[in-house]
Amino acid sequence: MDGKIEKVRIDKWLWWTRFYKTRSLSAKMISSGVVRVNARRVKKPSAEITIDDVLTLRHGKVVRVIKVLSLEEGRKSYDKAKKMYEDIEQIK
Numbered sequence: 127m128d129g130k131i132e133k134v135r136i137d138k139w140l141w142w143t144r145f146y147k148t149r150s151l152s153a154k155m156i157s158s159g160v161v162r163v164n165a166r167r168v169k170k171p172s173a174e175i176t177i178d179d180v181l182t183l184r185h186g187k188v189v190r191v192i193k194v195l196s197l198e199e200g201r202k203s204y205d206k207a208k209k210m211y212e213d214i215e216q217i218k
Contacts, residue, residue, distance in 0.1 A: 131197040136163065136181075137171035142200060143207040145185055160184040180214065191215040 137153040140161070146152040153171035155161060161168050162182040163175055175181070179194045196210040 131199060133174040133176050134197045134199070135171065136161065136168060136173045136175050139175055139194070139197065139210075140183070142198075142202060143210050144202070144204060145183065155183070181211075187218065189217040191217075 137149055137156055140146055140152040140156075141149040146155060156171045156173070157169055159167050159169055160183060163173065163179055165180070165182070175194055175197075177194055177197060180191065181194065182189065182191050184190075191214040193212045193214055194210070195212055198206075198210060201207075202210065
């Protein structure tokens with residue numbers, strides 16, 4: 127293995143990429159059923175995601191569809207976090 131992350135918990139990734147302010151809020155939103163991975167509802171914050179997964183989540187009053195581009199570890203600045211995913215669609 128070359129040290130690259132292949133899978134990461136979805137609650138951590140959503141917090142790292144600044145979709146939610148805290149990891150506990152990220153976990154709460156996942157448990158409430160508002161997050162989907164590849165069109166399947168996820169209810170466990172421990173569910174793992176990989177590069178190229180498509181996430182659908184409610185972010186405020188907007189539903190966002192995003193593609194995972196990177197699994198870099200740790201909370202990032204806003205500019206770096208935006209490079210970890212690609213916005214596919216936003217539904218208001």
